[in-house]
Amino acid sequence: MSLRFALLAALLEGDASGYELSKVFDVSSANFWSSTPQQLYRELERLEADGLVDVEVVPQERRPTKKVLSLNAxxxxxxxxxxxxPAKPPAMRVELMVKVQAADVADLDALIASVDELAVGSRAKVRLFERLRDRMLGGRGEEEYLRDAERVGPYLTLERGLAFERANVAWAERVHAVLAARRDAGA
Structure with a gap:
């Protein structure tokens, strides 16, 4: 998948400037697609050049002119x-996994610190995603939301992000326990 389609999907939420898209993108797509602001702005220029978005130039007082993009036909x-x-099967490329695979020759304290860092970051994402889910549901039950909401895609991807981050936390806790026990036993 390319950033192009992630941005087009983000524009389903409505018209947005590049800055607004980068902020929305960080929250709504961060659970499944990451991008730097530079990559995002380059791709927005390509979308415009390829005629996939309409652009309205909006002058602003005391700020640079902004471009508001909208998804066109x-x-x-x-x-x-x-x-x-058809979707391609996901591929996993995670540096930490290579380090854990090499645990038998690693500095276990350093490796445990890396695993703990993953757990801390994943717990923070779980809290963020849970707040976003609660905001999406707006007091409705999940089944009601899924039945009646105008768009369900953002909710479904958010649920996948939650499951992924919860699995990261559980895995990191398990790895921490195993590595700490081996370290303490002098292995």
């Missing part, structure tokens, strides 16, 4: 084609 068609095509 061509962008919607491209997103439809992408979303309708």
């Amino acid at each position: 061509a962008g919607r068609a491209a997103l439809h084609a992408f979303a309708s095509a």
Whole structure:
């Protein structure tokens, strides 16, 4: 998948400037797609050049002129084609996993610190994603929301992000316990 389709999907939420998109993107897509602001802005320029978004130039007082992007028919068609095509299976490339695989030759204290850092970050994401989920539900039950909401995609991807981060926490806690026991036993 490319950043292009993640941005087009983010524009389903409504028109946005590049800055607004980067903020929304950080929250709504952070659980499944990451990007630097530079990558995001370069891709927004490509979307405009390829005619997949409409751009309105909005002058601002005491601030630079901003561009507000909206998903147009061509962008919607491209997103439809992408979303309708078979998905490739996900691939996992995580540096920490290589380090844990090499645990038998690693400095266990340093490795435990890295695993603990993963757990801390994942716990923070779980809290963030739970707050976002509560905001989305707006007091409704999940089944009611899934039945009646205008859009369910953001909720479903948020649920996957929650499951992923909860699994990270459980795995990190297990690895910490195993590595600490081996360290303490002098292995």
